[in-house]
Amino acid sequence: MQFSGRRRKILSNPQTELYGHCLQFYVQPPLENITLTEFETFAVERLKLLKTVENLGVSYVKTSEQYSKKLESEFSNLNFPYRAAADDKKVQNGPTEYEKRRKDHISHFILRLAYCQTEDLRRWFIQQEVDLFRYRFNDLLPKHKLEFLHRNNLQYDTISVEEKKALAEKLINSSYAVSGITVEDQDFYKVPFQDALDLVRTRKVYLKAGYVYIPHQDIVTIVLNDFRTRLSKALALTARSLPAVQSDERLQPLLNHLSHAYVGQDYSIQKSVGKISLEQIDSLSVKSYPLCMRQLHQALRENHHLRHGGRMQYGLFLKGIGLTLDQALQFWRSEFIRGKVDADKFDKAYAYSIRHMFGKEGKRTDYTPYSCMKVILSNPPSQGDHHGCPFRHSDPELLKQKLQSYKISPSGINQILELVKGMHYQLACQKYFELTHNIEDSAFSLNHPNQYFIESQKLLGGGREIKREMDAPQRAQENSATRGSTVARETSANPSQDLAEMTEDLDSFFQDA
Amino acid sequence: MPSSDYDPASLPDLLPLYYRRLFPFSQYYRWLNYGGVQKNYFQNREFSFTLKDDIYVRYQSFSTQNELEKEMQKMNPYKIDIGAVYSHRPNQHNTVKSGTFQALEKELVFDIDMTDYDDVRSCCSAADICSKCWTLMTIAIRILDRALRDDFGFRHLLWVYSGRRGVHCWVCDEAARKLSVAARSAVAEYLSLVKGGEETVRKVVLTDPIHPFIRESLTVVEHYFSQYALQEQNILSNKESIDKVLALVPEDILLKDLLQHFQTEKNPEKRWGRLKALAKNKQAAVKKGQYFEKEIMLQYCYPRLDVNVSKGVNHLLKSPFSVHPKTGRISVPIDLRELETFDPFDVPTISLICEELDRPRKGEEEEEEDETKEKENEKDVAERRKIRDYKRTSLAKYVKYLDQFLDGMARSWKGELLRKSDLQKDF
Numbered sequence: 001m002q003f004s005g006r007r008r009k010i011l012s013n014p015q016t017e018l019y020g021h022c023l024q025f026y027v028q029p030p031l032e033n034i035t036l037t038e039f040e041t042f043a044v045e046r047l048k049l050l051k052t053v054e055n056l057g058v059s060y061v062k063t064s065e066q067y068s069k070k071l072e073s074e075f076s077n078l079n080f081p082y083r084a085a086a087d088d089k090k091v092q093n094g095p096t097e098y099e100k101r102r103k104d105h106i107s108h109f110i111l112r113l114a115y116c117q118t119e120d121l122r123r124w125f126i127q128q129e130v131d132l133f134r135y136r137f138n139d140l141l142p143k144h145k146l147e148f149l150h151r152n153n154l155q156y157d158t159i160s161v162e163e164k165k166a167l168a169e170k171l172i173n174s175s176y177a178v179s180g181i182t183v184e185d186q187d188f189y190k191v192p193f194q195d196a197l198d199l200v201r202t203r204k205v206y207l208k209a210g211y212v213y214i215p216h217q218d219i220v221t222i223v224l225n226d227f228r229t230r231l232s233k234a235l236a237l238t239a240r241s242l243p244a245v246q247s248d249e250r251l252q253p254l255l256n257h258l259s260h261a262y263v264g265q266d267y268s269i270q271k272s273v274g275k276i277s278l279e280q281i282d283s284l285s286v287k288s289y290p291l292c293m294r295q296l297h298q299a300l301r302e303n304h305h306l307r308h309g310g311r312m313q314y315g316l317f318l319k320g321i322g323l324t325l326d327q328a329l330q331f332w333r334s335e336f337i338r339g340k341v342d343a344d345k346f347d348k349a350y351a352y353s354i355r356h357m358f359g360k361e362g363k364r365t366d367y368t369p370y371s372c373m374k375v376i377l378s379n380p381p382s383q384g385d386h387h388g389c390p391f392r393h394s395d396p397e398l399l400k401q402k403l404q405s406y407k408i409s410p411s412g413i414n415q416i417l418e419l420v421k422g423m424h425y426q427l428a429c430q431k432y433f434e435l436t437h438n439i440e441d442s443a444f445s446l447n448h449p450n451q452y453f454i455e456s457q458k459l460l461g462g463g464r465e466i467k468r469e470m471d472a473p474q475r476a477q478e479n480s481a482t483r484g485s486t487v488a489r490e491t492s493a494n495p496s497q498d499l500a501e502m503t504e505d506l507d508s509f510f511q512d513a
Numbered sequence: 514m515p516s517s518d519y520d521p522a523s524l525p526d527l528l529p530l531y532y533r534r535l536f537p538f539s540q541y542y543r544w545l546n547y548g549g550v551q552k553n554y555f556q557n558r559e560f561s562f563t564l565k566d567d568i569y570v571r572y573q574s575f576s577t578q579n580e581l582e583k584e585m586q587k588m589n590p591y592k593i594d595i596g597a598v599y600s601h602r603p604n605q606h607n608t609v610k611s612g613t614f615q616a617l618e619k620e621l622v623f624d625i626d627m628t629d630y631d632d633v634r635s636c637c638s639a640a641d642i643c644s645k646c647w648t649l650m651t652i653a654i655r656i657l658d659r660a661l662r663d664d665f666g667f668r669h670l671l672w673v674y675s676g677r678r679g680v681h682c683w684v685c686d687e688a689a690r691k692l693s694v695a696a697r698s699a700v701a702e703y704l705s706l707v708k709g710g711e712e713t714v715r716k717v718v719l720t721d722p723i724h725p726f727i728r729e730s731l732t733v734v735e736h737y738f739s740q741y742a743l744q745e746q747n748i749l750s751n752k753e754s755i756d757k758v759l760a761l762v763p764e765d766i767l768l769k770d771l772l773q774h775f776q777t778e779k780n781p782e783k784r785w786g787r788l789k790a791l792a793k794n795k796q797a798a799v800k801k802g803q804y805f806e807k808e809i810m811l812q813y814c815y816p817r818l819d820v821n822v823s824k825g826v827n828h829l830l831k832s833p834f835s836v837h838p839k840t841g842r843i844s845v846p847i848d849l850r851e852l853e854t855f856d857p858f859d860v861p862t863i864s865l866i867c868e869e870l871d872r873p874r875k876g877e878e879e880e881e882e883d884e885t886k887e888k889e890n891e892k893d894v895a896e897r898r899k900i901r902d903y904k905r906t907s908l909a910k911y912v913k914y915l916d917q918f919l920d921g922m923a924r925s926w927k928g929e930l931l932r933k934s935d936l937q938k939d940f
């Protein structure tokens with residue numbers, strides 16, 4: 001891209017070719033000159049679009065109707081090309097289809113510049129662009145899909161009719177979307193399983209000897225894989241040429257601003273470091289923890305141990321709410337040594353990873369507390385694990401019992417379970433927040449456990465809470481009470497109650513006089 | 514063979530002997546060098562050692578087999594872990610620019626640990642195992658081995674007994690070693706059916722249609738289920754375990770029916786038969802699949818993978834032929850042709866094989882020497898003695914199996930090397 005003030009006329013007109021289809025593979029970077037204002041508007045609007053993609057992806061199933069509807073309206077609000085408009089009609093007062101496609105093209109490449117800079121930015125950008133592309137590709141009419149494949153030279157191996165016949169039963173049983181008729185009518189593509197990981201992961205495809213057999217209707221998977229691979233390669237290349245762009249003092253601040261503006265807060269840098277004392281944690285876990293963290297805290301107190309996934313999720317959260325490294329070490333050590341781990345073993349086997357979380361060991365990366373999306377989507381809990389999001393990973397029946405034991409009203413519980421059923425986990429969590437904080441409408445949209453905590457503290461006036469130490473007798477009381485609550489889940493109908501009550505009592509010690 | 518004859522306190526005395534005279538360095542090197550097809554593959558491999566008193570040293574690496582041998586004989590590790598092949602030599606990781614030191618490749622690995630089955634076995638718990646629950650490992654190996662071969666097309670699978678309560682699988686194919694993190698996690702998830710942690714009761718949920726992979730896996734489970742679950746684990750014999758099973762039955766009406774039936778019928782096979790029949794009726798009645806009897810079978814028997822171990826390229830896993838410090842057993846490869854008779858309690862302990870070394874030699878050795886004379890002439894004396902040494906112990910058959918496994922891989926490297934040199938000729 002050139003950013004000189006003068007506009008050069010381009011003689012041959014490659015744009016018609018470039019913008020011949022409403023969807024692009026973004027192979028060619030834009031060659032024209034654009035003004036800085038346009039540069040900025042385009043970039044900001046694409047970011048808005050990507051941000052919408054991210055938010056919707058958390059609240060809705062990506063193939064659901066609501067998801068499409070919401071995204072569709074965002075497309076038209078922001079004037080991005082949506083669905084193949086048959087001809088370039090001039091919509092009243094709006095930009096032409098050509099202008100929209102141009103914007104789609106240019107804005108994508110601008111964001112590549114802003115988002116190629118670090119691993120995290122790249123990952124975020126690729127994820128959103130891939131989701132966006134999936135939505136747009138799925139939305140195309142079949143003939144436009146074919147046209148798109150053709151235009152971009154995307155060819156994949158198909159299997160013969162005989163092979164199809166031989167495998168028919170297996171193919172039908174591999175995906176609920178495939179029937180006998182589909183097998184007959186559709187082409188099946190045979191590609192290495194590495195090119196269709198999403199289908200492999202979810203077991204939605206037939207897999208044999210390292211190859212997957214994908215019906216034409218699912219071709220989006222292969223195309224997406226291509227899209228993702230190319231984009232990630234392109235970003236790596238862009239990153240290498242970045243120093244040249246960064247030396248441009250008009251662009252540099254703009255790009256930085258863009259990349260910071262929309263990734264959302266990461267909660268890794270806390271203003272409140274050192275404002276919390278370890279003795280407050282039990283009480284905070286009842287008042288201000290989201291369910292996921294409360295569950296981890298409780299499991300830790302009961303078992304004096306957490307497995308890796310739990311240590312990471314909870315440990316980073318604790319860092320995020322302001323524990324210092326020393327506090328964190330003390331916190332984990334004091335709990336672990338009450339279980340099977342002695343102090344020596346703790347220092348050898350666990351202290352390292354805690355220091356690591358705080359960026360004091362190894363790669364020195366400052367680990368960021370997990371967002372809801374990360375908790376919900378990655379690393380689901382397995383045997384012996386307590387991490388994850390209770391709204392996503394608990395059996396509804398157990399969730400219900402838990403909510404009952406936390407004294408949520410039956411109608412509240414129903415509302416929460418409804419949201420869970422609709423897979424709106426974060427909304428369910430937000431409802432839980434409203435119910436436990438006695439407010440009608442929380443004025444934030446929940447996407448991070450640490451955000452939950454901060455909002456809760458704001459409401460409870462905890463922001464002002466000052467660090468104070470408990471005196472010895474009370475601490476002893478706390479310990480014995482916690483130990484008393486070490487009941488196996490099976491044997492107690494209401495295992496969480498003891499702890500909940502105990503900590504509620506403790507609450508009174510922290511109340512401002 | 515009693516494992517009680519192993520005393521953990523003797524480990525510091527036995528390890529030097531083990532590493533000096535028994536550890537199969539040559540096979541070990543041959544494995545991890547992968548025929549020298551890729552440059553520096555062995556040299557850039559991370560090893561980590563756990564020494565006495567749990568001292569843990571990461572990022573060890575060695576340029577030659579000899580160096581590895583010397584170092585292990587010097588350090589006498591209690592435990593050896595194998596990590597990834599890195600972009601640089603791991604022992605120099607501090608000297609390269611940060612960010613450039615990266616894990617590039619590793620075998621695709623699986624770790625199955627008996628402790629993950631605690632909610633479905635009644636015979637033992639935690640780190641304990643017995644011949645009854647060992648069947649779970651047999652089932653796991655059967656299911657995963659089939660899927661990794663037939664579905665994913667891998668061919669070089671090394672199954673290894675962990676030395677205590679589980680098994681590991683090392684998928685050594687080149688394609689497997691090159692898999693990305695995303696691909697590893699996709700494979701692991703494809704293979705995972707039992708989902709959910711302490712907050713989930715029903716851990717297997719099947720939906721229509723049943724994927725061919727699940728069908729195949731069910732066939733394996735069905736083969737063992739009656740003997741293992743009904744007879745040995747008694748899952749339908751006492752109140753407590755019955756309740757656990759019934760918690761997985763979806764509907765109250767069925768539950769009532771079953772409870773009534775169980776009042777009079779005591780035979781677990783027949784009880785299970787009733788449950789199966791109900792499931793079948795159910796399936797006929799509603800169109801949407803009701804597969805609860807299959808779900809129960811899978812929840813009780815299906816392999817439980819530690820997905821995180823498989824996902825990471827840089828995740829470390831205990832090395833074959835490492836000693837388990839608690840049991841003293843050697844982590845030996847398992848020959849699947851003898852899987853049904855594999856007995857973890859038959860696996861030699863370090864004290865046993867060291868003792869075997871001290872036994873007087875028998876005549877048989879002369880013959881063997883003739884056989885291998887030609888080969889052995891090329892090797893130095895120490896090497897020759899070591900070969901003779903392990904052959905005199907119960908370790909021999911496991912080393913022999915590793916040799917066979919490596920021969921199988923060598924055949925595929927040869928193809929690869931030929932291809933490469935052909936390419937070179939073209940230029």
Ligand code: SF4
Pocket residue numbers: 290291292293371372375376388389390391425426429430447448449452
């Ligand atoms: S929605 Fe987020 S904050 Fe709430 S429980 Fe789930 S992961 Fe935690």
Ligand SMILES: [Zn+2]
Pocket residue numbers: 634636637641642643644645646647
């Ligand atoms: Zn057992």
